[in-house]
Amino acid sequence: MPNCLYLLSPPNSILCRPIRFSHPPLRSHFSGTVAAVSDSVMASNSVRVAAAQMTSINDLDSNFATCARLAKEAASTGAKLLCFPENFSYYGDGDGLRVAEALDGPVMQGYCTLARESSIWLSLGGFQEKGPDDKHIYNTHVVVDDAGNIRSTYRKIHMFDVDVPGGSSYKESSFTEAGNRVVAVDSPVGRLGLTVCYDLRFPDLHQQLRFQHGAQVLLQPAAFTAVTGHAHWEVLLRARAIETQCYVIAAAQTGKHNDKRESYGEALIVDPWGTIVGQLPDRLSTGISVADIDFSLIESVRAKMPISKHRKPIDYWKSASL
Numbered sequence: 001m002p003n004c005l006y007l008l009s010p011p012n013s014i015l016c017r018p019i020r021f022s023h024p025p026l027r028s029h030f031s032g033t034v035a036a037v038s039d040s041v042m043a044s045n046s047v048r049v050a051a052a053q054m055t056s057i058n059d060l061d062s063n064f065a066t067c068a069r070l071a072k073e074a075a076s077t078g079a080k081l082l083c084f085p086e087n088f089s090y091y092g093d094g095d096g097l098r099v100a101e102a103l104d105g106p107v108m109q110g111y112c113t114l115a116r117e118s119s120i121w122l123s124l125g126g127f128q129e130k131g132p133d134d135k136h137i138y139n140t141h142v143v144v145d146d147a148g149n150i151r152s153t154y155r156k157i158h159m160f161d162v163d164v165p166g167g168s169s170y171k172e173s174s175f176t177e178a179g180n181r182v183v184a185v186d187s188p189v190g191r192l193g194l195t196v197c198y199d200l201r202f203p204d205l206h207q208q209l210r211f212q213h214g215a216q217v218l219l220q221p222a223a224f225t226a227v228t229g230h231a232h233w234e235v236l237l238r239a240r241a242i243e244t245q246c247y248v249i250a251a252a253q254t255g256k257h258n259d260k261r262e263s264y265g266e267a268l269i270v271d272p273w274g275t276i277v278g279q280l281p282d283r284l285s286t287g288i289s290v291a292d293i294d295f296s297l298i299e300s301v302r303a304k305m306p307i308s309k310h311r312k313p314i315d316y317w318k319s320a321s322l
């Protein structure tokens, strides 16, 4: 069974060193810069990650073939974690129930094998997990280690029941049971906070991931609609990174999945200062965006602007009604 960790206090696990640079502006963390840095501090304090941008369709095998290609590519860049978007394994037309499986079923096990064979951790965000009854799935984000073991699972909490202005209407809750647990898990690229897609719009969840669960890196797999993505995607991701002082890794579905569904795309990696450090040249192509998680930068941003000390954990909801 997958094990979920619900730690209440932040761990002391990051290797912090004295801060050797100031910001802004911050160093670029694009792929390639680290190799050129001879300072051993950087070598020991950075670790590479990748975010996938892809167009999944209603064909499990074809999507798996794309994921397998991207996993090999990510591993060849030295990345320790590759993040896939929501609905990576199957993107139909609201028919996720049809392909829903338990996490020990053949589809998820195939991805566990892929992680092992590619020697890379995988973030598998937005998997159609068999739900509590035959009318509902869970929309589950699964983290698999490089030996192919499931390390953690998070079930999407916020349901996308939305009439998109000028777009389609969605009612995710009609076929999905919402989760109710906040989940973080340790990994070689830091302590990961797990979310899925529409969760991005709920800052409280991200605040909990940072301040109660000790997250250093927020994983934000998505299938944002073309309309809402144009309006909100980048600003939401940068805001969550800035206000939590975490890296944000946002894998994205992109382009047309079928006649009715189209995603915005633009897989991004954002650093804790809000700078975009990983991005593909084209928001619609299939590929990976690569960047280096720099633990010194997380420490530096948090030390210089200590919002964890300044925040006042009063119950705003309660005090508002006084």
Ligand SMILES: O=C(O)CNC(=O)[C@H](CS)NC(=O)CCC(=O)C(=O)O
Residues within 6 Å of the ligand: 086, 087, 091, 092, 093, 094, 095, 096, 160, 170, 171, 172, 196, 197, 198, 201, 223, 224, 225, 228, 229
């Ligand atoms: O239904 C499926 O098959 C795939 N599922 C999705 O695409 C999910 C739930 S409907 N989409 C989102 O959460 C979009 C959020 C979004 O676009 C925003 O917050 O603006």
